[in-house]
Amino acid sequence: MSAIREGTRQxxxxxxxxxxxxxxxxxxxxxxxxxxxxxxxxxxRWMRPEATASAGRVEAIAAATNWLATxxxxxxxxxxxxxxxxxxxxxxxxxxxxxxxxxxxxPVSGAPVARETLGGEFxxxxxxxxxxxxxxxxxxxxxxxxxxxxxxxTGIIAHRRIFRDFFTFRPSKGxxxxxxxxxxxGVLAMPFHLMITFxxxxxxxxxxxxxxxxxxxxxDLAAAYHDLTPGAVDRPAAGRPATLAPIAPMLRExxxxxxxxxxxxxxxxxxxxxxxxxxxxRSDAAQIGATVAEVSFDxxxxxxIGAWAETRPAVGTYAVIYGLHMGxxxxxxxxxxxxxxGAMLTLAVASxxxxxxxxxxxxxxxxxxxxxxERLNVGILxxxxxxxxxxxxxxxxxxxxxxxxxxxxxxxxxxxAGIALLVALAVAPRLGWPLLxxxxxxxxxxxxxxxxxxxxxxxxxxxxxxxxPVTDALLVAVAVAALVGVRTVTRRRSDTRRTMRGRAMA
Amino acid sequence: xxxxxAERRGWRYRGNVAARVLAGSLGAYGVAACLAMAVAxxxxxxxxxxxxxxxxxxxxxxxxxxxxxxxxxGPWRAWGGVAVLAAVFAALAWMIGPPxx
Numbered sequence: 031m032s033a034i035r036e037g038t039r040q041x042x043x044x045x046x047x048x049x050x051x052x053x054x055x056x057x058x059x060x061x062x063x064x065x066x067x068x069x070x071x072x073x074x075r076w077m078r079p080e081a082t083a084s085a086g087r088v089e090a091i092a093a094a095t096n097w098l099a100t101x102x103x104x105x106x107x108x109x110x111x112x113x114x115x116x117x118x119x120x121x122x123x124x125x126x127x128x129x130x131x132x133x134x135x136x137p138v139s140g141a142p143v144a145r146e147t148l149g150g151e152f153x154x155x156x157x158x159x160x161x162x163x164x165x166x167x168x169x170x171x172x173x174x175x176x177x178x179x180x181x182x183x184t185g186i187i188a189h190r191r192i193f194r195d196f197f198t199f200r201p202s203k204g205x206x207x208x209x210x211x212x213x214x215x216g217v218l219a220m221p222f223h224l225m226i227t228f229x230x231x232x233x234x235x236x237x238x239x240x241x242x243x244x245x246x247x248x249x250d251l252a253a254a255y256h257d258l259t260p261g262a263v264d265r266p267a268a269g270r271p272a273t274l275a276p277i278a279p280m281l282r283e284x285x286x287x288x289x290x291x292x293x294x295x296x297x298x299x300x301x302x303x304x305x306x307x308x309x310x311x312r313s314d315a316a317q318i319g320a321t322v323a324e325v326s327f328d329x330x331x332x333x334x335i336g337a338w339a340e341t342r343p344a345v346g347t348y349a350v351i352y353g354l355h356m357g358x359x360x361x362x363x364x365x366x367x368x369x370x371x372g373a374m375l376t377l378a379v380a381s382x383x384x385x386x387x388x389x390x391x392x393x394x395x396x397x398x399x400x401x402x403x404e405r406l407n408v409g410i411l412x413x414x415x416x417x418x419x420x421x422x423x424x425x426x427x428x429x430x431x432x433x434x435x436x437x438x439x440x441x442x443x444x445x446x447a448g449i450a451l452l453v454a455l456a457v458a459p460r461l462g463w464p465l466l467x468x469x470x471x472x473x474x475x476x477x478x479x480x481x482x483x484x485x486x487x488x489x490x491x492x493x494x495x496x497x498x499p500v501t502d503a504l505l506v507a508v509a510v511a512a513l514v515g516v517r518t519v520t521r522r523r524s525d526t527r528r529t530m531r532g533r534a535m536a
Numbered sequence: 537x538x539x540x541x542a543e544r545r546g547w548r549y550r551g552n553v554a555a556r557v558l559a560g561s562l563g564a565y566g567v568a569a570c571l572a573m574a575v576a577x578x579x580x581x582x583x584x585x586x587x588x589x590x591x592x593x594x595x596x597x598x599x600x601x602x603x604x605x606x607x608x609x610g611p612w613r614a615w616g617g618v619a620v621l622a623a624v625f626a627a628l629a630w631m632i633g634p635p636x637x
Binding site: 032034041042179183187239242248257 | 552553556560565568569570572573574575576577579581582583584585586587588589590591592594595598599600602603606607609610611629634635
């Protein structure tokens with residue numbers, strides 16, 4: 031007999047378990063960071079509590095380019111994202127003769143805001159780059175996503191009663207409860223899980239599935255890129271200095287050509303050069319598909335030198351699937367549904383990892399390997415949120431104006447998660463769980479308070495700005511959930527102790 | 537139960553699992569890559585339209601082949617299925633040839 035297990039469902043359940051175990055911890059990081067990225071602009075605002083100035087998008091971009099013209103004139107490119115109804119600062123990436131830096135620029139003065147931080151960009155990058163050097167992080171994320179696709183499909187096939195699992199939850203029954211919870215989280219948001227995994231793979235397609243390009247273009251990547259975005263104007267630098275024409279008229283002209291739709295991004299190639307190119311992109315916040323529409327201007331004169339609006343069906347399909355993953359079109363209730371779907375997927379991954387251990391422990395004492403799995407579960411499932419919470423606390427506690435401040439926040443986040451992981455490996459899980467969940471609760475309660483947090487809260491409420499208060503409330507909610515976790519773990523332990531003592535007396 | 541547990545520890549069983557893991561991962565990716573190439577060249581419209589269609593199909597075939605690799609009656613059949621699919625798609629791509637231009 032050469033089947034791995036008897037029966038299709040058994041084989042699928044076996045495969046579901048092992049695929050989940052193989053990349054579950056990576057998937058947990060990706061799902062959690064991705065879920066938080068739904069609110070990327072809002073997290074950035076929470077992390078820059080003093081930078082509350084606001085201006086119209088045209089004025090803000092004009093201020094930014096004025097500041098950059100004096101402070102980064104020799105740059106090879108300025109890449110700017112305009113403020114909108116969610117973000118109030120200009121997000122800028124530029125170089126000053128060396129590496130590229132990312133800064134939030136004040137929409138009125140155009141200068142970088144004092145509290146230098148990656149903000150929500152940290153979670154967004156972590157989601158698909160995993161703090162690993164290019165291209166390894168993206169490769170690992172791609173492999174994890176492909177594994178997840180297989181895990182989802184095998185999970186569905188392994189299932190006996192999809193519909194009944196909608197309504198099944200048997201609490202406080204060990205393995206049964208974890209299984210019911212895992213099934214409910216997986217089944218209730220199944221369409222979201224499939225959509226987000228599939229579309230996520232597509233966002234890294236040029237890396238993880240380049241074979242179509244190879245078949246049709248061979249080594250000529252530039253030709254493929256040109257066919258994908260035929261409107262892109264790529265002009266080499268002339269080597270002669272020149273100044274940019276005023277940018278506001280270009281922005282207005284672009285919006286006129288977009289049929290009144292607002293622009294969102296502006297890129298300025300070789301800004302101090304006679305052959306500089308200003309390209310203005312339409313915002314995709316008002317449509318599902320991230321379809322490209324762009325207008326390019328000759329920098330020194332401000333004349334239009336290229337315009338392109340994507341209408342091809344195949345590229346449009348790609349753009350819709352890409353846009354579905356980014357979810358930038360989702361506003362109001364839909365945005366919270368994205369967040370909920372992501373949270374359910376994160377919890378499905380976490381409960382699946384715990385289920386692996388619980389299931390084996392109820393059958394027999396854990397093997398050495400599964401003991402390591404149990405400790406890694408504590409270290410990752412509690413340690414990664416601890417890293418995130420430490421990131422937020424560091425943001426409040428590190429003084430503004432510190433050199434390399436943004437990088438220091440990231441270092442603190444990674445160190446906190448690393449220490450939590452080491453602690454989890456060192457101590458028994460029955461101590462590790464309450465200890466790390468307790469630390470998580472403390473950090474989540476500290477983040478809204480430390481470093482003048484309550485002043486920022488009062489100021490935000492006075493302005494009628496709800497981003498900061500709602501973020502604070504979510505942090506408190508996570509703290510409460512972590513404390514409930516602590517209580518559950520410790521109570522279960524004293525219960526078992528009592529039963530054992532009872533048995534000993536009888 | 538004891539007999540089956542023993543069966544699951546033997547080298548035959550481990551080889552069986554290893555062969556299927558390779559078929560379901562690298563094999564599945566290979567089939568997907570060949571399918572992406574075939575569909576890219578088959579796809580009507582411009583060169584880029586085929587690339588997009590091929591890439592979308594490729595992602596769908598990965599979990600399908602992975603499931604097949606573990607449900608096939610034996611590891612040889614699992615690899616046979618992977619090899620036949622990859623060969624068919626690769627041959628298709630090769631016969632159509634790269635698009636003009």
